[in-house]
Amino acid sequence: MFLTKMALKNLARNKKRTIITALVISLGIVIFLVSDSLIVGMEEISIDNNINLLTSHLQIMDKNYWDNKEELPLNNLLDDNLLVVNQIKEELDIEKSTKRLYFPANINNGREEYPISVIGVEVNTDSEVFKLEQYLLEGQSLKNGNNAVIGKKLANLMGFELGEYITLLFKTKEGTFNTIEAELVGTLDTSHPEINEYHVYIPLQDAQNALGLDGKVSRYFFRLEGKEESIPVTNEINSILNRKSSNIKAYNWEKLSEDILAMTRQGNIENLIMLIVIIILAAVGVINIVILSVLERLEEIGMMKALGLKMREIVYIFVIESAGIGLLGSAVGIIIGFIGVYLLTNIGIDVGSITGGETTFGIPIIDRLYGGWRPNAFIFIFFFGIITSVLASILPARWGAKKDPVKAIYHK
Amino acid sequence: MSLLKLENIKKIYQQGKIDVQAIRGISLEIKKSEFTTIFGPSGSGKTTLLNLIGCLDKPTSGEIYYDGSKKLSTLSKNELSDFRRYNLGFIFQGHNLIPVLTAFENVEFAIRIINEISKKERRKKVLDILKSVGLEGLEERRPNELSGGQKQRVAIARALVKNPKLVLADEPTANLDSETSEEVLDIMLKMNQKLGTTFIFSTHDPQVMRYARRLIEIRDGKVTQDKQGEDLDVPH
Numbered sequence: 001m002f003l004t005k006m007a008l009k010n011l012a013r014n015k016k017r018t019i020i021t022a023l024v025i026s027l028g029i030v031i032f033l034v035s036d037s038l039i040v041g042m043e044e045i046s047i048d049n050n051i052n053l054l055t056s057h058l059q060i061m062d063k064n065y066w067d068n069k070e071e072l073p074l075n076n077l078l079d080d081n082l083l084v085v086n087q088i089k090e091e092l093d094i095e096k097s098t099k100r101l102y103f104p105a106n107i108n109n110g111r112e113e114y115p116i117s118v119i120g121v122e123v124n125t126d127s128e129v130f131k132l133e134q135y136l137l138e139g140q141s142l143k144n145g146n147n148a149v150i151g152k153k154l155a156n157l158m159g160f161e162l163g164e165y166i167t168l169l170f171k172t173k174e175g176t177f178n179t180i181e182a183e184l185v186g187t188l189d190t191s192h193p194e195i196n197e198y199h200v201y202i203p204l205q206d207a208q209n210a211l212g213l214d215g216k217v218s219r220y221f222f223r224l225e226g227k228e229e230s231i232p233v234t235n236e237i238n239s240i241l242n243r244k245s246s247n248i249k250a251y252n253w254e255k256l257s258e259d260i261l262a263m264t265r266q267g268n269i270e271n272l273i274m275l276i277v278i279i280i281l282a283a284v285g286v287i288n289i290v291i292l293s294v295l296e297r298l299e300e301i302g303m304m305k306a307l308g309l310k311m312r313e314i315v316y317i318f319v320i321e322s323a324g325i326g327l328l329g330s331a332v333g334i335i336i337g338f339i340g341v342y343l344l345t346n347i348g349i350d351v352g353s354i355t356g357g358e359t360t361f362g363i364p365i366i367d368r369l370y371g372g373w374r375p376n377a378f379i380f381i382f383f384f385g386i387i388t389s390v391l392a393s394i395l396p397a398r399w400g401a402k403k404d405p406v407k408a409i410y411h412k
Numbered sequence: 413m414s415l416l417k418l419e420n421i422k423k424i425y426q427q428g429k430i431d432v433q434a435i436r437g438i439s440l441e442i443k444k445s446e447f448t449t450i451f452g453p454s455g456s457g458k459t460t461l462l463n464l465i466g467c468l469d470k471p472t473s474g475e476i477y478y479d480g481s482k483k484l485s486t487l488s489k490n491e492l493s494d495f496r497r498y499n500l501g502f503i504f505q506g507h508n509l510i511p512v513l514t515a516f517e518n519v520e521f522a523i524r525i526i527n528e529i530s531k532k533e534r535r536k537k538v539l540d541i542l543k544s545v546g547l548e549g550l551e552e553r554r555p556n557e558l559s560g561g562q563k564q565r566v567a568i569a570r571a572l573v574k575n576p577k578l579v580l581a582d583e584p585t586a587n588l589d590s591e592t593s594e595e596v597l598d599i600m601l602k603m604n605q606k607l608g609t610t611f612i613f614s615t616h617d618p619q620v621m622r623y624a625r626r627l628i629e630i631r632d633g634k635v636t637q638d639k640q641g642e643d644l645d646v647p648h
Contacts, residue, residue, distance in 0.1 A: 002524040009512040303508035306468060307522055307570075308497020310490055405468045409504060410459070 007320035028278030029333025040372030105170035120207025139186030151196035294400030302408030318397035326389025344371025449624030501571030561592035581613035
């Protein structure tokens with residue numbers, strides 16, 4: 001206890017040095033916390049956007065369709081009145097579901113073409129599952145009949161105005177070319193760049209008719225109470241489907257958002273690099289301060305040895321001093337980090353104004369980016385700062401404690 | 413009764429490729445409660461001898477016996493630390509106080525690391541020893557708030573507070589003026605007489621030698637004189 005008290009008093013010996021070293025640790029901690037918050041925020045917003053605009057909470061589709069789903073194939077489709085879907089909704093008490101038919105096409109404005117994805121949506125039920133209507137910039141939502149809704153960016157790119165007719169050129173399942181002429185009734189400005197630039201929404205029946213695929217859809221979509229329910233519900237649906245020896249399978253949003261989750265993992269790797277930077281910053285600061293302290297206090301070390309202090313007790317004094325610096329740095333870092341994360345979660349960063357809406361670094365966010373809270377990160381980094389300081393101090397402290405007492409006392 | 417017995421102690425330092433013989437075969441005995449002065453010119457080996465007696469350094473050859481039978485060369489580093497902790501007190505030329513601790517805490521340090529007595533007893537002991545070295549009322553001052561003589565008194569109190577059997581003082585008055593030196597030596601002599609503590613201190617100051625009850629002269633690492641009682645012939 002006495003040695004601990006003495007070690008903590010030593011922190012005030014060279015206040016400037018203690019504060020600077022602690023601030024270096026604080027800086028590292030703030031960078032880590034802000035970066036972690038951004039990653040959490042990006043992950044949350046990306047996933048929510050993906051669920052609300054692209055994947056829904058879960059989908060069912062043919063297992064063979066799943067394998068090629070990126071190509072939007074026209075085979076391995078499902079009937080649009082599958083009995084099992086009604087059974088699933090009844091058994092699992094799911095109210096909101098819809099169905100879509102996807103196919104690749106080129107959009108044409110009479111001068112040029114642009115490859116896009118056409119999505120035939122069930123007009124009456126789509127808005128129960130997807131939140132596209134919230135992002136309607138101009139015009140109105142899709143209605144039954146010969147009409148289409150497209151993204152703002154695509155409309156600008158092709159020079160389409162509301163009320164004009166867009167032309168979609170595509171191949172049917174049999175390989176013959178066909179076209180759809182549809183009146184542009186609305187444009188979307190979503191937070192998902194893929195929708196803004198590559199998606200054309202038309203009524204499901206129009207899509208089925210033009211493709212010669214009456215009664216067929218690519219996938220069914222379900223909205224649950226919350227995304228955390230998706231795993232158990234998906235398992236239950238799959239057990240229902242398995243009982244029927246069906247070739248249909250349910251996939252939850254996690255499975256459907258693998259690319260985003262992969263980006264999150266990449267973000268976590270970046271945070272790991274940040275951690276390594278913090279280790280280096282803290283370790284260099286602490287090693288430096290302990291070496292300087294040892295050199296300044298050689299006579300004291302000699303005296304303490306003469307009084308009978310053992311090597312481990314002298315090491316203990318320096319380690320406790322370093323722990324004090326780590327504690328100070330971590331505490332300040334946590335406080336500043338807390339403020340930073342609070343601002344990020346409440347005010348956010350206007351990514352759109354930074355990027356001009358042109359790029360989102362591969363992440364489906366184009367407006368404001370908000371941070372997220374991860375309390376565990378605060379707890380982890382607080383102790384991490386202290387432990388790093390302690391570990392970094394051990395070797396230089398041992399170096400000091402090993403000094404020959406005679407040489408230390410007489411400063412030889 | 414013998415407290416210390418040195419048998420043919422030699423200490424050779426290496427300076428580059430040259431061997432320097434700091435102590436060249438010293439044998440002597442120190443009895444309990446002796447007040448011994450080791451004197452000699454600079455570089456004669458006084459400090460080296462004190463460091464060897466204080467187990468801060470190890471002899472190249474020879475043996476030191478403590479309290480009749482304990483062979484100090486057989487002790488490990490940790491055992492030597494314990495030996496110093498419980499049996500020895502040190503007073504250095506530069507007092508070597510810890511600047512962040514008060515006078516009270518600097519003295520308390522020596523018994524806190526022994527941890528054998530209660531807080532109340534410890535406090536009483538520290539206050540008593542500070543009073544006996546004339547520092548009553550200055551207990552809460554830090555070293556930078558004390559004069560050179562007061563600092564050295566704190567160092568004496570620190571060396572004595574644990575009632576060691578032996579106190580080693582290396583030129584304890586070297587940085588003090590003559591008046592303060594006499595005060596410090598008076599205190600040491602008083603403690604020797606009051607507590608029966610054995611004192612060995614080194615000096616080259618004739619004024620200090622006047623206090624000696626036994627005088628050992630060292631030149632070139634050898635004992636050239638060892639006088640006590642009526643034989644004492646203090647050089648001036």
